[in-house]
Amino acid sequence: MSAETTPPFFDGHNDLVLKILTGKATVENVVQGYDSGHIDLPRATAGGFAGGFFAIYVPSPTDRAFRMEEMSKPSYDLPLPPPxxxxxxxxxxxxxxxxLAELEQAGAIDICRTVAELETAIAGPRMAAITHIEGAEAIGPDCAELEGMYARGLRSIGPVWSRPTVFAEGVPFRFPSTGDIGGGLTEAGKLLVRECNRLGIMIDLSHLNEKGMDDIAALSDAPLVATHSNAHAVTPHARNLTDRQLRQIADSDGMVGINLASAFLRPDGRMASDFGLDVLLRHLDHLVEICGEDRVGLGSDFDGALVPQDIGDCAGLPNLRAAMIEHGVGPELMTKLTHGNWLRVLRKTWVE
Incomplete structure (x- = not known):
């Protein structure tokens, strides 16, 4: 590895699995490289992208072109998709x-079930992968499937995407807005939290509304983690976290991963990639100020979002490292922000 690619970035969220499931990429593309999407093994090596949380997400039937058009406006309020x-x-x-099993068999990833495995895999040459479920619709209200999924490698779960589930309610893509929209956890949601705590499965707060997060904060005995969310004080989007929520995360010794989705970074909330990394650094500064330097990392949303043009894909992460260094991030803090903080919070969360 060169200075441009070290220390390696470990990432809180990507949607590569969905690209493969929807036919926009193949396992072979990921191993050999291709000219679309954000992640493949050659680009990961070139950019010092060590891997991350690989999301299993069931998509809603939505019109992406319409959503992108609406989110380019000065304000918008997209309705929640149905359950x-x-x-x-x-x-x-x-x-x-x-x-995920095919990606591992093909040599693209190492699926990690312990922090020790994760530490080894971050060094390469494959991408380190944590199995994550984004939106718990594949789990019934009695959580009967959870133990079997844990045995297969599941180590992180978000109760919702931006739609309702039997567990909780997600926030809509709304700007400007807070996430104080809708009710809290259902009884099934409270059971899910208790079962995740028992098994040592990390609970992801991204996409969850404020009342749901409050309920988890009151119930969970694990650190509060938002894998791919930003600072509402910089960009007042419903998907971003208010200072009150960030203090909840800090008080639990949790973690926030900075989302590279343009609409959640830009202060004007627009889904457009033509802006500089100084905007991202404003989120970084605010998150570190409220949460502390041990509780912030990357949560890119690669392969699921329009990211800043100065990054482009995972091969562009050296540009982010350079911007952080120029901003005054020293070697010790850089190691924390790139991957060390993820290792720290997982040590406190997983039952090993």
Whole structure:
């Protein structure tokens, strides 16, 4: 590795599995490299992208072109998609587990179940992968599937994407807005939190509304983690976290991963990539100020979002490192922000 690619970035969220499931990429593309998307093994090596949380996500039938057009306006409020039935989500999620197994068999990733495995895998040459479920529709209200998924490698779960589930409510893509929209956890949601705590599965707060986060903060005995969310004080988007929420995370000794999605970075909330990394650094500064330097990292949303043009894909991460160094981030803090803080919070969360 060169100075441009060290220390390596470990990332809080990507949607590579969905690209494969929807036919926009193949396992072979990821191993050999291709000219689309944000992640493949050659670009990861070139950019010092050590891996991250690989999301299994069941998509809603939405019009992406319409969503992008709406989110380019000065303000917008996209309605929440309807719930996804368990009978539809479960087989789709099963295919996601299969894709991760195929990626590992092909030599693209190492699926990590312990922090020791993660520390080894971050050094390469494959990408380190944590199996994550984004939106718990594939799990029934009695959480009966959870232990079996844990045995297959599941170590992180978000109760919601931006839609309702039997567990909780997600926030809409709304700007300007807070995330104080809708009710808190259902009884099934409270059971999910207790079962995740028992097994040592990390609970992801990204996409969850404020009341749901408050309920988890009151109930969970694990650090509060938002894998891919930004500072509401910089960009007042419903998907971003207010200072009160950030203090909840800090008080729990938790973690926030900075989301590279343009609409959640830009102060004007627009989904457009033509802006400098100084905007991202404003979020970094605010998150470090409120949460502390041990509780912030990267949560890119690669392969699921329009990212800043100065990054482009995972091969562009040296540009982010250079911007952070110029901003005054020294070697010790750089190691924390790139991957050390993720290792720290997982040591406190996983049962090993």
């Amino acid at each position: 996804v039935p368990h009978a539809e989500a479960a087989p789709f999620a099963e295919r996601g587990f299969q894709v």
